[in-house]
Every structure is written in C-alpha cells, then in structure tokens.
Amino acid sequence: MAVDITFRIGGAAGQGMQVISYSLGKMLARGGYYAFATQDVMSRIRGGHNFANVRVSDRPVYAQHGRCDVLVALDGRTIDEHRHELNEHAVIVHEKKLSPTGLEGHTVLAVPLEELATRFGADARMSNSVALGAVLCLAGYPLEPLLSVLKDEFSRKGNDVVSRNQACARGGYDFARHSFKKTCPCTLTALKSPESRLFMSGAEAVGLSAILSGLQFYAGYPMSPSTPILEYLASKGLEHGILVRQTEDEISAINMALGASWAGCRAMTGSAGGGFSLMVEGLSLAGMTETPIVIALCSRPGPATGLATRQAQADLLFACHAGHGEFSRVIFAPGTAEQAIYATNQAFDISEEYEVPAILLLDQHLNDSYWTLGPIDESRLMRQRYRADAADLAPYAYKRYAPASSSASPLLRPGTPNQLRYDDSDEHTEEGHITESAEIRRAMVGKRLGKAADISLELARPDCGPGEPARTVVLCFGSTYGVAREAVDNLSREGASISLMHLNEIMPFPREAVLARLAKTHRITTIEGNATAQLARLVTTETRLKIADSILKYDGRPFSIEEAERELEKQA
Amino acid sequence: MTTSHDPAFSPDIAWCPGCGNFAIREAVRQALEELHLEPWQVVFVSGIGQAAKLPQYMPCNLFDVLHGRALVTATGVKLANSRLTVIAEGGDADMYAEGANHLMHAMRKNVNITCLVHNNQVFGLTKGQFSPTSESGFRTGTSPQGSAEPAFNPLAFGVALEAGLVARGFAGDIPRLKELIIAAIRHEGFSLLDILQPCVTFNKVNTFKWYQSRVYNLSDTPGYDPHDKAQAFARSLEWGTRIPCGIIYRNDRPALDRQLPQLHDQPLVDQPVPADKFRALIERFR
Numbered sequence: 001m002a003v004d005i006t007f008r009i010g011g012a013a014g015q016g017m018q019v020i021s022y023s024l025g026k027m028l029a030r031g032g033y034y035a036f037a038t039q040d041v042m043s044r045i046r047g048g049h050n051f052a053n054v055r056v057s058d059r060p061v062y063a064q065h066g067r068c069d070v071l072v073a074l075d076g077r078t079i080d081e082h083r084h085e086l087n088e089h090a091v092i093v094h095e096k097k098l099s100p101t102g103l104e105g106h107t108v109l110a111v112p113l114e115e116l117a118t119r120f121g122a123d124a125r126m127s128n129s130v131a132l133g134a135v136l137c138l139a140g141y142p143l144e145p146l147l148s149v150l151k152d153e154f155s156r157k158g159n160d161v162v163s164r165n166q167a168c169a170r171g172g173y174d175f176a177r178h179s180f181k182k183t184c185p186c187t188l189t190a191l192k193s194p195e196s197r198l199f200m201s202g203a204e205a206v207g208l209s210a211i212l213s214g215l216q217f218y219a220g221y222p223m224s225p226s227t228p229i230l231e232y233l234a235s236k237g238l239e240h241g242i243l244v245r246q247t248e249d250e251i252s253a254i255n256m257a258l259g260a261s262w263a264g265c266r267a268m269t270g271s272a273g274g275g276f277s278l279m280v281e282g283l284s285l286a287g288m289t290e291t292p293i294v295i296a297l298c299s300r301p302g303p304a305t306g307l308a309t310r311q312a313q314a315d316l317l318f319a320c321h322a323g324h325g326e327f328s329r330v331i332f333a334p335g336t337a338e339q340a341i342y343a344t345n346q347a348f349d350i351s352e353e354y355e356v357p358a359i360l361l362l363d364q365h366l367n368d369s370y371w372t373l374g375p376i377d378e379s380r381l382m383r384q385r386y387r388a389d390a391a392d393l394a395p396y397a398y399k400r401y402a403p404a405s406s407s408a409s410p411l412l413r414p415g416t417p418n419q420l421r422y423d424d425s426d427e428h429t430e431e432g433h434i435t436e437s438a439e440i441r442r443a444m445v446g447k448r449l450g451k452a453a454d455i456s457l458e459l460a461r462p463d464c465g466p467g468e469p470a471r472t473v474v475l476c477f478g479s480t481y482g483v484a485r486e487a488v489d490n491l492s493r494e495g496a497s498i499s500l501m502h503l504n505e506i507m508p509f510p511r512e513a514v515l516a517r518l519a520k521t522h523r524i525t526t527i528e529g530n531a532t533a534q535l536a537r538l539v540t541t542e543t544r545l546k547i548a549d550s551i552l553k554y555d556g557r558p559f560s561i562e563e564a565e566r567e568l569e570k571q572a
Numbered sequence: 573m574t575t576s577h578d579p580a581f582s583p584d585i586a587w588c589p590g591c592g593n594f595a596i597r598e599a600v601r602q603a604l605e606e607l608h609l610e611p612w613q614v615v616f617v618s619g620i621g622q623a624a625k626l627p628q629y630m631p632c633n634l635f636d637v638l639h640g641r642a643l644v645t646a647t648g649v650k651l652a653n654s655r656l657t658v659i660a661e662g663g664d665a666d667m668y669a670e671g672a673n674h675l676m677h678a679m680r681k682n683v684n685i686t687c688l689v690h691n692n693q694v695f696g697l698t699k700g701q702f703s704p705t706s707e708s709g710f711r712t713g714t715s716p717q718g719s720a721e722p723a724f725n726p727l728a729f730g731v732a733l734e735a736g737l738v739a740r741g742f743a744g745d746i747p748r749l750k751e752l753i754i755a756a757i758r759h760e761g762f763s764l765l766d767i768l769q770p771c772v773t774f775n776k777v778n779t780f781k782w783y784q785s786r787v788y789n790l791s792d793t794p795g796y797d798p799h800d801k802a803q804a805f806a807r808s809l810e811w812g813t814r815i816p817c818g819i820i821y822r823n824d825r826p827a828l829d830r831q832l833p834q835l836h837d838q839p840l841v842d843q844p845v846p847a848d849k850f851r852a853l854i855e856r857f858r
Contacts, residue, residue: 030858198857211853214845217652236853241843243651243834248677252644255637259617259648262635263656264841267648285638376854383845396611413841414633414649415656417612424628424636425620433583434628434636 003033003058005186007135008068008085010051010078013044016128019153020072021052022370023132025199027149028056029372031141032194036061036482037370040557043224043308049077056188062336062371062482066560069186070139072131073098074113089185093134095127109138109180111172120171121164129165133172138180139188143173198373202366202479203228205337205373206296209344210268211240212376214383217260217267219245219253224308225364226270226298250275254282258291262423264387264413266348270296270360273315274305280322283357287327287448289423290355290401290408294347299363299478301556310556311365313478313529317538319361320507328354328451330459331507333361335481337371339504342380349382350458354451355408361506363529365558366479388412390419400432401444407451452508461513464501471497472523472572475547477506477535480559484527487564496572503535509542518545525571527551527564583629587622592743592769592780596690597626599746603753604632607657614657617646619671622697623663623690623769640670643678646685653839654829657757658685665695668704668724675726678762679735684827686756687764689726690743692771693778700774707777726766727808731801731821736761738804738821742787743769744780748817755819761827768815783815790818798822 007024009017018039025035036055042048053064067087073079073094083102086092092103096110111134113127121129129150136146147166154162200208207229210218220230234244243260247253253269261267271279276297286293297319301312319331330350332343340362347358388410390398395418402409414421422432427444429435464473470492476484481502488500501517503510518524524547526536533550540547551567553559587593604614616627620639627634633656637645646660660667667675667689678687694712695701702710702719705726709718730738737759741749749767756763768787770780790796790807793816798804804821829835837843 196858198854200857204857208853208857212850216840216843217648219648238833240846240849240853241834241840243832243840245651247644248673251641252674252677255641255644256648256651258637259635259645259650260652260840261648262645263615263649263652265652267652281638282641289635289637373857378850383847414615414635415612415653417610420612420631420633422634422636424634425638426636432634434625 003056003188005056005070005188006065006068007054007056007070007072008051008082009072009074009131010049010082011074012047013042013050014046015074016125017050017052017074020128020132021054023146023149023153024054024135025370025372027145028188029197029199030149031145032191032196033058034060034197034372035199035370036064036372038064038365038558039368041309049081051078051082060372061486063486063561064558066562070135072135073100074127074131076100079103091138091184091186093131093138107182107185109134109176111175113172116171116175117168120167123164126165126168129168130172133169134176137173137176138184139186140184141188142190143170145190198376199370200337200373201228201368201370202337202340202362203368204232205340205371206344206360206362207232207236209341210294210348211236211242212378212381213345213348214266215242215268215348216265217243217257218269219247219256220270221247221250221253221275223272223275225300225367226272226275226296228367229270229296229298250278251282254279254293254295255285258282258286258293261292262414266352268294268296270298272298272300273302273318276315276322281324284323284325284327285425286357287323287325287329288425290448291423292351292355294344294351294358294360296360296362298367299361301554307556309364311363311529311558312554312556313363313480314531314534314554316361316477316506316530316534319359320538326445327448328356328455329507330356330358330455331361332358332504333477333506334366334504335479335502337366338373340366341376343504345381349384350455353386353408354406354455355411356451356455361478363479386411390416393419396420399430401428401430401447403430403447407447407454456508456510459505459508459510462501462503462505462510463513464499464517469517469521470499471521472525473518473521474498474500474568474571475503475524475526475535475539476500476528477503480527480529483559483561483564486561487568490565491568491572496569498568498572509538511542514539515543515545523548523571525549525551525568527559527568529553529558585629586625588773590772591622592692592771593623593626593690595743595746596749596767596769597629599749599753600626600630600688602746602750603757606750607754607757609657614659615649617642617649617658617660619662619666620697621663621666624661624666626661626690640666641674642666643671643674643685643687647678647681647683650683650685651829651835651840653841654684654835655839659757660685660687662689663696664689664691664693664703664705668726672704676733679730679733679764681828682736682761682825684760684829685762687762688753688756689764689766690769691726691766692769692775693723694771694774696771696774725808726764727820728805730764731804731808734801734823734825735764735821736823736825736827737763737819738808739763739765739819740817741765741767742783742817743767744784745787745817748789752818760830761823761825786813786815787817788814790816790820
C-alpha cells in the first residue's frame, strides 16, 4: 500500500520543531523513504507560533499537503491553529499539561513531554526529543535509526547532549508503548534492505554544488533566506580551501567576489532580494567587464523588508532586468534541491565559459525545505576551467576583449608574466582601454549581447512531457515545480488533459522550445508565487503567446497541493 | 618601469593642464620603478573620477570598477592572489564619499593593499561640486549658500581605526611623495596615503602656493614616532597654518591575508580543487 503521511509539528519559536522535522526526515530518508520537510517560521527567536511539516512517502515527493495525518503539539496554540487541517484519521500527540478539548473522533496521545524531558534529559527543552520518540512508537517504526540520527545531529555539542537526547527519545518511545494500546491509523514500517538516500536543504544543495563545481571564493552578508548558503560554505571553507568572507554589506560582497573572480578564482555571492538590490550596480559591472560571477538571488516577500522568513517568487522580472545598460546574463530557476545541484554547476560553467553573470533564482521554500535525493550523478558535473594560455602570446600582446571563435574572449589570469590585463567599466577597446569611439561602442555592445545566442545552445529545452501537448499546459518556475507537478499529475490521472512545463532556464529565454511545444496548445496557464503574474508577462513578452490565466499566491506561504489542485481543476 | 613594455600604450590623457595628477602619476611611476616591480606584477583597481583615471595612464594591470568600490574589489583581488601588488586608486569623492563605508572596513580588515587618494577637496569630473574634504562653507553648484558639513579628516579616521599605515603626501613634492608610496606599498597591511592635490580648475583656495607655504614633513620632526597613537592623533588634527606630511601613524598588526589559514601555503588562485574530498562531503548528507 502506498505510504503518504504528513506530520505537522507546532510550538513556539525556540521549542525545537526544526530538530524534530529534520531528524524525522533524515531518519526516514536513510531508511529508504522519500521525506520532504518544510518550515513555517516567524521572524523571531523565541515565542510566537512556528510549525514544521514532514511528508513521508515511498515515492518521490516535492510538495506539502495543507492537511495533516499526525499533529504534534508542543503548545496549546498549535492545536487551535491546526485543528481544522486534521485528516479524518489523524493522530494528535500533545503535551499532557495542555488538556485540549474538541478532539473527539481523533486518536489522541497525551505525553508529559516536559516531565519526561526533565526526568531523562535533565532539561525541559528536550521535550522535542521526547515527542519524536513517542511519534515514532505510534507509527510502529523502530527506535534505533532515530538514536543514530540524534547521535549524528548532536555530536558537535558533545556526548552528554547526545546521550541525554537519546534518553529522552527512548523515554517518549517507552511511554507511548505502555500507554497507547489502540491501533494507530498511520503506520510506517521499516523497509527491508532499503536504498539509503541523501537528505539536504535547498540551500545546502546550492552550497554543496558550488563546492563540487570548484568554488574558491564566496562573499556575502547575512539575510534570510540566503544565510544558510553563506553558513554552509563557511563551515566547509577550511577543509575545502574556500575563502568565505562576511562583508560589511552586499555592495562589498559582490564587488569583492568580482575582484576574486577577476584574479582567477571561481567566485560567488548571494543574498535575498533586498541585498540583491544593493548588488545591482555590481551586476552591471560584471556585464560590462565580462567578469564571471554566480549570484544566488534567494527571494522572499517584498517590497522592502516584507516578510523576512517567508515565501515569494516576486523577483523574476527583477532578476531578468536588474542592472543599468544592456548585457547578456544567464538565469536558472531550479524547482527542487536536485535540480539546484545541476543548475548551480551549470551556472558556474556558463558564467566562466561565456564571461557573463549567472543568477540562481532561488526562494525561501526551496532554500529552507529539506529534500530527499537519489545519488548525485557526478559525471554530469562540469569543472572545466576556461582560462587562456599565454604560451603562444608575444610579450605584452594580450588583448582582453579581442574577438575570438566564441563570443567570449580568451580570459588570461592577471599576474601572468610579461602580459597585462586591462578591464574597464568604461566603454573600452579590444585592449581594454577607455574609448568613446562610436564604432567600437557598436562592436562592443554587439559582443556583449551576442553571448545570449551562444549560451542558448547549451541550455536544456523545457518540455511538457512526451507526445502531443495536452489541452491545457501549466507553466511554472522555481520551487512551485513540486506542487504543480503533483497537482497536474493527480488531475491527469483523473482524466483531465493537462500537462506541466517547468522553466528551469529563464535567461536566455528558451523562446524556440516554448513556441515549438506551446504554439498549438489550447490553453496556457501559469502558477506562480507573486501578485502580478510575472512569468505570464515574461512568456508573453518573449513569445507573443497568449496566457489564458494565472494562479497567483502572494500571502507569504507556498502553495499546498490541495490549493494548487483546486485552482488548476478550474483551468483543465 | 617604463611604458615601452606596451607598444600600444600611448594614452590620451584627460586631465587639465597643470593638474596635480600629473605629479602623482610621476611619483607612482618612480616608486614602482624603484621597487623593481614589473608591470605584470602590479594591479591597479580604480574607482571613477579624474584621479581614478591615473591607472589608465600606467602600463600595469588594471581593473577599473565602480565609483566608491575600488577598495572592496582590490580586497577580492589580493585575497585571491596575494602575490600581486594591489593598489586602489581614487579621489576624495570616490574613497571618502561613495566608498567611505568600505574605507572603514578595509582599515579594520587590514588587508595588505595600498590605497592612494588624490585629495583635491572637490569633485573634478562632475565639474566642481563640494566633496567630503571641502572646507565648510565651500560654495559650488550644489552648495550655492556654501556647504554645511565640516571637512572629513581621513587621517584622524585612520588613526582612530588603527589602520596599518596612515600617511599624507603632497603632489608638489614628488621625491617625498615617491618615498611615501614606496613605504605604503612595502607596509604589510592596509595603508592609506592621502595626497594633497591642488585642482587648478575648480579649487581656487587650496592651490599649490597655498599648500607650499603650509606643509612640513614629519620625517624632519625629531622624536616623532608614528607608532605612538596619541601623538599620531594630535598630528592628524593639525590643519590650517601648518599641515603635516609623512607617515602619521603606523600599526604593525598582522594583515588579513596572514590571518587566514586558507592562504598560508599558496595563493588561493593556485590551489587545486580538492576533488578527493567530494565523496565524503556528499556522504555527510546520508
């Protein structure tokens, strides 16, 4: 029987919901399941109401349900906030002190979480580990895999913390075993000879791929939801010979990364939309001087500070148009952590090969969610360097912007003996010297813009499945992929003529591929996380195709599968 | 150091006749020559403005970047390849207005780069507006009633932040300016060299003559120790009838590039990608 269970864990900020969701997800991914964990957190360190979801299935899942099967309430507010989301057979595990009412008809287990945490861990804050143990027992899953995950998770805090958390989990597990005599409607069996899978956040996927792509320099300024990339890379810097610098601001971050790139290093920076706003002049500098750089633009709701810890996809057109003047750029909008790994790698490769800025258009939902991945295909990862060889050059004969076989000129490392590099933010000659010649200006504009056509040939073409396109084709970009994929699949299983096209490559826009697949489609709809149908506008601008409708969500939360299905059903 | 290294190098110089920048360019040229630095070993990172054009007229590596950002880009270049001699060049608007935040943090980071500021107390390329170092009351196109702000004191700022080396030179004294440039490049850490540069077009007050009658050299002052912060601070405040030039302050704390273990063995740019560690890196997610 197919497994598809949604756990929802709620409490106040600081109660450790993230530890529960991460540990549960990691344990199940190790055990051969597919887990997808999301966070819904407020911009505060203590108090308020936060919750985490873990969806577990025996097939790949990249989206969350609005309803849940298991609700874990560390505080009373969780029950009030989420009681209307409970499925018919839902199980509720709550702190015994809360004594909630109105849960008749559901399977309920009251656990003295704080009391057990104090008894087994000498710390009431370890309630989360107690709850984790109790939930696992209810689901009928063995305890050992959890103990091993807790060991890995807490080992950096010392053996004492590991053993106290393990004791709490065991305490919760034993409590449930002795006091819960009914049959739990949500069961998870340990798979025999499971295929262990990778479990990581979207931000970690980007950071990991950057390292695998040969990253040498990263500069950034903390800002949600880009901070986890900065912190992941900082934690690996020493071991992998990567210099990671926290700078005074995002202006410094991009310009410092450009300096490192100019000197020959693979360099990257990242921020949220607000920080990216500060970087925009630097983006234009990269375009003008043809300096490779990868920029992670991690969207959250704006304008200005917006909703700091929440979800939006409202920076699409900003990413496309950011920067004064006209120059080529490449933009990827991966839909899952797995796609983010290959997109990040391709961003580094194309950025250096064509000497253009590459933007990874990410978002809070992608960055902060934890995804289950199969093995990484390292043969798909490119690590070729595109640096010119000075051996054939006469002394001081190198010309930075000389015409070449490709639209990019050979890129020589500064400091090469008896050669000089001039890179100029002013309009420049082939040598890189400042000029105001109209003729050279026309040639250089053409050189910079001509790269887009060459890059297009290297990008994958978006598709909407085999055969004739369905009557309705749904377009999406970025992390809305998961929910759109699932909703469209569900609807087509029910007989609707509907298919999905996910745009992972945004710039250069895949005009030919989109036109080839969609010119005869009866109805094109977009589903996107913004209020102004930015994807629909981009597609129409690029292809002249008419977009029938757009499903928009801009409340700071990602789509749930139920929402997407309900809205798409109207389109099919 | 000659321009003959680059046969194509015959710059069309965009400075006004008589500009102090010509003297600064000559002092920089002489300094690099005396340091036996080959053109390919030197990188100029310049901002935007008349001063920032100097590297356009020097046959060395050049990354001409954005107004105000030369210091951070230069920091990136130096951290990527510590073998390069990296000089950030710009004017008072570039470094003290648009780039002031970066100046403060470059001093704190103490990255081993040299910052040359052509301080003419006025915006040149945009035609004569008041700058951070203009005297209060300076009447210009954007301050018709006179500028309201007091002049920014870059030297006192540098001393307060314990920058590696804080010095002042004068474009009217090329031999001494050359010596200061050499000292700034040799200093292992961040060095700020503020250069008094008369603007013959837009600043009719602070002329060559005005400076010549006021500047004196700290190297001629017996017992002056630039390591003494209190003494340095007192000198940095001196302005008006007597203006000190020379090395005002010196702090030998280790440069940033010396403090980063990643850079101990060889420059970042030369380090091979440790692909043998990738498998373990991926496995941590299992």
